[in-house]
Amino acid sequence: MQMRRLGRNGPEVSALGLGCMGMSDFYGSHDDAASAALIESALDRGVNFLDTADMYGPFTNEQLVGRAIRGRRREVFLATKFGIQRDPADPARRGINGRPEYVRSACDASLKRLGVDHIDLYYQHRVDPATPIEDTVGAMGELVRAGKVRHLGLSEAGPATLRRACAVHPITALQTEYSLWTRDPENEILATCDALGIGFVAYSPLGRGFLTGAIRSPEDFEPDDYRRHSPRFQGENFSNNLRLVEQIRALATGKGCTPAQLALAWILARNPHIVPIPGTRKLARLEENLGALDVRLDAAELARIDALFPPDAASGLRYPEAMMKAVRA
Numbered sequence: 001m002q003m004r005r006l007g008r009n010g011p012e013v014s015a016l017g018l019g020c021m022g023m024s025d026f027y028g029s030h031d032d033a034a035s036a037a038l039i040e041s042a043l044d045r046g047v048n049f050l051d052t053a054d055m056y057g058p059f060t061n062e063q064l065v066g067r068a069i070r071g072r073r074r075e076v077f078l079a080t081k082f083g084i085q086r087d088p089a090d091p092a093r094r095g096i097n098g099r100p101e102y103v104r105s106a107c108d109a110s111l112k113r114l115g116v117d118h119i120d121l122y123y124q125h126r127v128d129p130a131t132p133i134e135d136t137v138g139a140m141g142e143l144v145r146a147g148k149v150r151h152l153g154l155s156e157a158g159p160a161t162l163r164r165a166c167a168v169h170p171i172t173a174l175q176t177e178y179s180l181w182t183r184d185p186e187n188e189i190l191a192t193c194d195a196l197g198i199g200f201v202a203y204s205p206l207g208r209g210f211l212t213g214a215i216r217s218p219e220d221f222e223p224d225d226y227r228r229h230s231p232r233f234q235g236e237n238f239s240n241n242l243r244l245v246e247q248i249r250a251l252a253t254g255k256g257c258t259p260a261q262l263a264l265a266w267i268l269a270r271n272p273h274i275v276p277i278p279g280t281r282k283l284a285r286l287e288e289n290l291g292a293l294d295v296r297l298d299a300a301e302l303a304r305i306d307a308l309f310p311p312d313a314a315s316g317l318r319y320p321e322a323m324m325k326a327v328r329a
Contacts, residue, residue, distance in 0.1 A: 029224075
């Protein structure tokens with residue numbers, strides 16, 4: 001397995017991680033036994049970077065990951081998140097909480113669900129506008145000193161927030177959506193991470209499956225798949241984005257790889273401190289994604305991809321408008 005360092009002085013992790021969210025939530029039906037077996041298969045293949053969060057399920061994804069890694073904890077770099085609270089009576093209702101007392105209680109609850117004595121990378125899932133980032137990160141730093149957490153991260157934080165957070169405690173990684181169809185981190189975020197020595201973890205690097213080329217119609221989604229309500233998968237946006245993916249498919253065919261492998265190889269070529277964490281529930285997709293590590297793109301090929309899929313090429317917001325207010329905070 002190829003390895004990458006998270007940031008200037010951070011830990012080494014597998015060059016591709018595994019996003020576990022879809023094993024429990026948001027993407028239709030799921031099978032815990034099959035997902036646990038997939039996590040074990042990923043570990044067998046050298047993938048050691050697993051990503052979960054307390055809000056996935058809610059709570060059930062951490063339990064699933066915990067069961068899957070039991071007996072193999074030393075092989076795993078385990079990341080989880082806190083900060084998005086879902087109403088148990090209505091999981092679609094959410095709030096953001098970064099208060100210090102909640103940071104501590106959320107960590108203890110995650111440790112229990114995961115069945116571990118420490119978390120390798122603990123993220124604030126979204127920045128709480130009602131709580132100064134200094135207070136939240138200060139409480140997260142206490143968890144490091146207590147031995148409950150090894151490294152700290154933020155998710156979807158803006159440049160100014162990152163700088164303020166780093167003044168309180170070292171931040172090892174920023175997790176933000178990044179792919180061929182979500183390139184806004186290139187505007188300022190990636191440069192800020194480089195300047196501060198922070199690693200960058202790219203979630204949804206395959207555009208929630210769209211960049212694989214396997215999605216041909218909105219009817220491909222199960223009734224409870226949240227993509228049915230995501231702007232980029234609606235109406236004319238869907239048609240426009242499908243045309244972009246067809247161009248990527250043609251490039252991939254000429255390269256002798258799949259569209260997913262081309263999309264992941266493009267991210268890996270952007271910066272040596274970027275680690276994508278594609279999610280999947282299928283072994284064939286896991287193996288396909290890992291094949292991206294063997295795809296090399298030269299300068300001419302990268303320029304061709306940029307010409308076909310420039311920044312802001314994708315049609316539609318990446319989240320519904322209300323959810324967009326919580327990113328780049």
